[in-house]
Amino acid sequence: MQRAHRLRRGTDFDRVRASRRSWAHPLLICYASPADGIGLPRIGIAVGRRVGNAVVRNQVKRRIREAVRTFYGKIQPGVDLVLIARPAASKAGYADLAGAVGSLIERAAAKPVGSKSPTDGPAQS
RNA sequence: GCGGGAGGAAGGGCGACCGCUUCGAUCCGUCGGAGAGGAAAGUCCAGACAGCGCAGAGCAGGGUGCCCGGCGCAAGCCGGGGCCGGGAAACCGGUGGUUAGAGCCACAGAGACCAAUGCCUCGAUUCACCUCGUUUUGGAUCGGGGAGUGAAAAGGGUAAUCCCCCCCGCUGCAACCCGAAGCAUGGCUGAUGACGCUGCUCGCCGAGGCCAGGGUACGGGGCAUCCGCCAAUUUGGCGGACAGUUCGCUUCGCGGGCUGAGACAGAUGGUUGCCGAGAAACAGAAUCUGGCUUACUCUCCUCCCGCCUAU
């Protein structure tokens, strides 16, 4: 997950969260918004202080990042995502977090498959 | 052997595949090097560094604190000793000055601080009396003894109260410097001196300051141990110093080798194999350094104290 695939600026986070398009999971919350230009999808990860101390937050962040890497090819281009960890994520293992990330990407920003209409994507919001 | 105490070491190792940050090389396909801690933590001290006005004077405020010796710029640390408290001991914790001065010491108690007086009792002297008492009344004076109160009483306690002696400008890398982009003004105030070096006063300086609203929240340096030299387009090479680690020696030191993390939504991860009894605890660098404090683990080493057993 290289730097070009990540959200870099605070204004990007604000813009994605201001789009109000969100999907919830017991471990994570996902926001989605179309990017300014057509390009690679970008992901931002936020882990607040309620999740745990610095070690726990880093561990959660790395597991989410690794899960995003495995599902990265399924995200449609030109979409910005923000993944926010909830406190329960501190007790979840990698398999649970990866499942959460996979389901959220499937629901929020999956590439249109076959002849299916792309109306479930957030780019129309 | 069991229990307790002090000090120290260590904080997994070797790999495979897929990934991350950074540096370098590159035939742009890739390749190679480096990549969290003993506390990185809490932010409790001190210093470096940077800005603020000459970094001024006084007050306020803050800090240090038994004695001797040593290390250190300082905070602080090490060794020995004294006193107090805890413990059976090893050991642990705490430490200035109340004959410079001031304040406070509730309740209780006669009295709580340069002393003065009250209670009980004994003795002596003396006075009073419808009761004339020294085996027995009351008062006064002098002298002796005592109880009670309280943490503490003819002699204190409290400086983790002010104070005395010694030290300290303020603000902090979101400091600060360079560059770029963008915006809209309105009100109040100011050479009768605003603002500022912080809280107050003085001295000094000399033109902006405050509020509301609006705009941008980008690049680089500081910043990755420091300094110097060489070559130079970047990179690099050499030397010295500092720190860490390791080895050796003629061992309070000297010499050799190796190493020097570093971003700006913020780098160590995922899956798994072997060693192994097992891989668990606290915990993630953010300007840097030295200390202090706190959190914690499977073990290992050295020394000390007590008990039991054996010799």
Add this chain to the structure above:
RNA sequence: GCCCCCGUCGUCUAGUGGCCCAGGACGCAGCCCUUUCAAGGCUGAGAUCGCCGGUUCGAAUCCGGCCGGGGGUA
């Protein structure tokens, strides 16, 4: 990251060495008043003063260390 501030009944707070095993208001419970409710009156319960040490005869208060909240900072 850096720099500050605050923890006292359920809530908001007063108390800055002893008069306080902590006072007040709102809330809570009971009684009175009222046909009933509200308002009003009386009474009562409710606090290991965030935690652990220390100084002192004596600590919510003074000192040290932890814990938990909150704020500022281009």
